[in-house]
Amino acid sequence: MKPTDARSGRLPSRRSVLLGGAAVGTCAMVPGLIGLAITSGDASDAAAMEMESHAARRLGVPRAPFEKYAPLIEPQVRRSANGELKTRLRVAYTYKDLGGYRLSLRSYEQDLPGPTLRVKRGDVLRIRLINDLPPNTDPAPLDMTLPHQFNSTNFHFHGGHVSPSGIADNIFRVMEPGQGYDIEIAIPKDHTAGTYWYHPHKHGSADIQLTSGMAGALIIEGDFDDIPEITAANERVLILNEVLFDHRGAIENYDTVWPEAVPRFLSVNGQREPAIRMRPGEVQRWRVLHAGHENNFNIALEGHGLHVIACDGLRCPRIDRNDSLLMAPGQRADILVQAGAAGSYALRAIASDQGYPSPQGPLARLIVEGEPMQMKLPATLGGAPFQPIGGEEVTNRREITLTVDEPEFPPAANYQEFAFLICGQRFDPNRVDHRIPLGAVEEWTVINDHTDDHIFHIHTNPFQLISVNGQALAEPVWRDTVVVPRNGRIVFRSRFLDFTGRYVLHCHMMNHEELGMMQVVEVHEA
Numbered sequence: 366m367k368p369t370d371a372r373s374g375r376l377p378s379r380r381s382v383l384l385g386g387a388a389v390g391t392c393a394m395v396p397g398l399i400g401l402a403i404t405s406g407d408a409s410d411a412a413a414m415e416m417e418s419h420a421a422r423r424l425g426v427p428r429a430p431f432e433k434y435a436p437l438i439e440p441q442v443r444r445s446a447n448g449e450l451k452t453r454l455r456v457a458y459t460y461k462d463l464g465g466y467r468l469s470l471r472s473y474e475q476d477l478p479g480p481t482l483r484v485k486r487g488d489v490l491r492i493r494l495i496n497d498l499p500p501n502t503d504p505a506p507l508d509m510t511l512p513h514q515f516n517s518t519n520f521h522f523h524g525g526h527v528s529p530s531g532i533a534d535n536i537f538r539v540m541e542p543g544q545g546y547d548i549e550i551a552i553p554k555d556h557t558a559g560t561y562w563y564h565p566h567k568h569g570s571a572d573i574q575l576t577s578g579m580a581g582a583l584i585i586e587g588d589f590d591d592i593p594e595i596t597a598a599n600e601r602v603l604i605l606n607e608v609l610f611d612h613r614g615a616i617e618n619y620d621t622v623w624p625e626a627v628p629r630f631l632s633v634n635g636q637r638e639p640a641i642r643m644r645p646g647e648v649q650r651w652r653v654l655h656a657g658h659e660n661n662f663n664i665a666l667e668g669h670g671l672h673v674i675a676c677d678g679l680r681c682p683r684i685d686r687n688d689s690l691l692m693a694p695g696q697r698a699d700i701l702v703q704a705g706a707a708g709s710y711a712l713r714a715i716a717s718d719q720g721y722p723s724p725q726g727p728l729a730r731l732i733v734e735g736e737p738m739q740m741k742l743p744a745t746l747g748g749a750p751f752q753p754i755g756g757e758e759v760t761n762r763r764e765i766t767l768t769v770d771e772p773e774f775p776p777a778a779n780y781q782e783f784a785f786l787i788c789g790q791r792f793d794p795n796r797v798d799h800r801i802p803l804g805a806v807e808e809w810t811v812i813n814d815h816t817d818d819h820i821f822h823i824h825t826n827p828f829q830l831i832s833v834n835g836q837a838l839a840e841p842v843w844r845d846t847v848v849v850p851r852n853g854r855i856v857f858r859s860r861f862l863d864f865t866g867r868y869v870l871h872c873h874m875m876n877h878e879e880l881g882m883m884q885v886v887e888v889h890e891a
Contacts, residue, residue, distance in 0.1 A: 426628060427614045431465035434730045437639040439602050440581060441480040449489045450482060456518055456540075456579070457497040464630050464637030468614045471498065471516075471577040477635035478604045478656065479581030482563070486585060487554040494520055495545045510791045510881045511781060512619040513569040516542045521566035521824075522583060523695060524678050524845045526556055529825050530866035536566035536824070537794060537867065553863065557750050557827075558588035559678030560652045560697045562604075568794065568883070572658055572875035576609055576622050578635060580656040588680060588699075594743040595674065598650040598701060601641065605664075605692070606632050607657040607724060622658060622876060623780040631662075631714060633729050640730045641712070643704035645737040650674075651700045655692040658875040660724050661818070661848070663717035665689035666702065666731060667710040672742055675699035679750045679827060679843045684743060689715060693820045695846040695873035701742055704733045720817030720851045750843055754829050754858040759808045763799065766812040767819050767849065767872065767882060784881050785872065791881030797867070798884035802891035805861045813849040819877065821855065822846040823886070824868035828859035846873055861888050 443452050459475040461468050473479030484490055498516035506513045522534045529535055533550045540546045561583040565574040582602050589595040609629045611621045621627060633639055643649060655662060664671070670686040677697055690698060710731040717723035770784035784791055788798070801807065809828075813819050822845060831841045834853040849855050871883035 425612050426610065427467035429462035429465060429467040431462075431637065433638050434640040434732070435636065437601070437603075437641050437729065438634055438636060439481070440478050440604070440634060441474070441476070443480050443482055445484040445488045445490075448487065449491055450484050451491045452480075452482070453493045453495065454479065454520075455495045455497055461578075461635065463608060463635060464632065466610065466614055466628075468608075468610050470610075470616065471574050471579055473579055473581060477578035478606075479563070479579065481582040481584060481602055483584045483586055484552060485587065486552060486556050486558060488552050490522075490548070490550040490552065492520065492548040493545060494518075494540060494548055496540050496542050498542045500542050509569065509794070510784075511569075512572065512879050515570045515573045515617070517567050517570055518565045518574060518579075519567045520548050520563060522550055522561065522563055523822075524559075524561040524697075524827070525550065525552070525583075526825060526827065526863065527552060528864050528866065529868035530864075534824070534868075535866075536869060539567060552585065556585060557679055558585040559675055559680070560584055560654065560699055561678045562654050562656065562697065564656065568792065569879070572622060572879040573616055573619065575656065575875055576607075576658040577616050578606060578608075578656075580604060580606070580654075582652060582654055584652065585678070588675065588678075589746075591747065592743050594648070594741050595650060595701070597740065598648045600650045600652065603633050603651050603653045603729075604635075605653065605655050605657060605662055605728065606635075607660060608632050608637075609658075619780060629724075631724060631726050631728050638727050638730060640732050642732050642734065643702070644735040645704055645707055645733055646740055647738040648701055648703045648740040648742060651702055653692065653698045653700055655694050655696050657694050659694060659877075661691055661693050661717055661719050662714045662728075663689050663691045663723060664712065664728065665715045666712050668705055668708075669702060669710060669731070672701040672703070673698055674701055674743075674746055676842065677827070677845045679845075680748075681746055681842075682749045682840060684746050691717060691848075693818075693846060693848050693873065694875065695820060695822050696844075702731075703740065703742060704731070707733050707735075709733075719848075720815075751827075751829070753841060754806060754860065756808075758806045759858060760805050761801075762808045762810070764810045764812065765870075765884070766814050767821075768814045769817075780876070780880065785877040787870075787882055787884050790884075792871075792878075792883040792885075794885065796885060797887045799870075799886045801861050801886065801888050803861060803863075803865055803888055804891055806858065807861065808856065808858045810854055810856050811849050812854045813851055816851050818851050819849045819882070820846060820873040821849050821870070822873040823859075823870040825864055825888075826859050826861055828857040830855060830857045832856040865889055 459472040501514040712729040772782040
């Protein structure tokens, strides 16, 4: 019989055991190694940083200068012209001085994060992806569900309603080291404008590469051109991540990203605690993208509200003020921030429970200074992005269940001993799990039969979330990535339109995807 957590009467998760100090191994012998990302609520940031610094020194992690509150640096911007964005993305190692450490990480264009790609509806995105990583040192494993060949890659347009086939948004392609590949994605003229993103999706290496910082914003322009208060706001792109590294300041082994007790801290645009400057009364639009590999971030801005205008690139039906905003890996939120009085304010990840404690710690610092500006927030946003899906439109219903097969004694377990399953099966790229006729309108129930939250994401078609844990939403919302509560369920409806081909659904906790929590969807001509 498996041991239970005496406080809750449930089986302990891998994280609750490791965070509770029962883990054994390299990092368990170094108190405080997890640093700012998992500080307790009553620990000061300065004390946590000192603990982290001491632990990193003991492991010999390369050091580098660290300027707290350096100006926020936004990624390079590449814009479309004359109906196309034609560009190059080179995948290669780069050295990065990040948060006081000298790190060697995989990157796009030798920068972390990659360039922001800005296009318009109806454009064609043409990318020459050059994989300049060194050859893989490991052969393909017999068990393809295990992490492998970290230098092979590919390209995914997360949230894009585009073709999943050929050389478009095809996550089944394998882009080998030393080779160049063409990607061509036609963006429909009626595509929703908003904040999307791109990242690797090669099964076996996606988690390692995304954790390394291989991600970038992909913005389809024109989403709020009809609202002058939003078009007048200065835009900022904020890509959130959780920086992990080993004793060499690198990520070359999957054991680096699997345990909780490894060096880590939070970053924005590849910076640690940068400064964002505003004038009193100024309104800015922050395009916030959660590119982390596993954990939720519950973000809050000291002394300010977060006015959410879009989620997952999709316009919200109305503008809401939030004191904090929970973001799961893969999600995006477009937020209006109106600066208050002159002063210095912390943007932080605050306490949250996803079945285990979510990371806490500083993300950035808002500095309000200068002459006041007379700007306003919009009163309305103009409604939902799509027509709602009523029950009478549904042509089929499905149910899937997310489960985790854990070893008998989690404290000593390796990642190879865990299996993350959908409907009792690990991912098999050669098995089609769902065949759906083009034009179908389906209602899905996703059940989470586990003691931790999971993050559901499906490619190509967004969905309308209609209920959580059996409670109908008063106002259904449109998403492409959503939290499925632990021991709970969600229900959504989706229209499978425009594109045939194979793509996937999966948990966007990337280590769960990597270890099997993914399925193949095939949309076929009716």
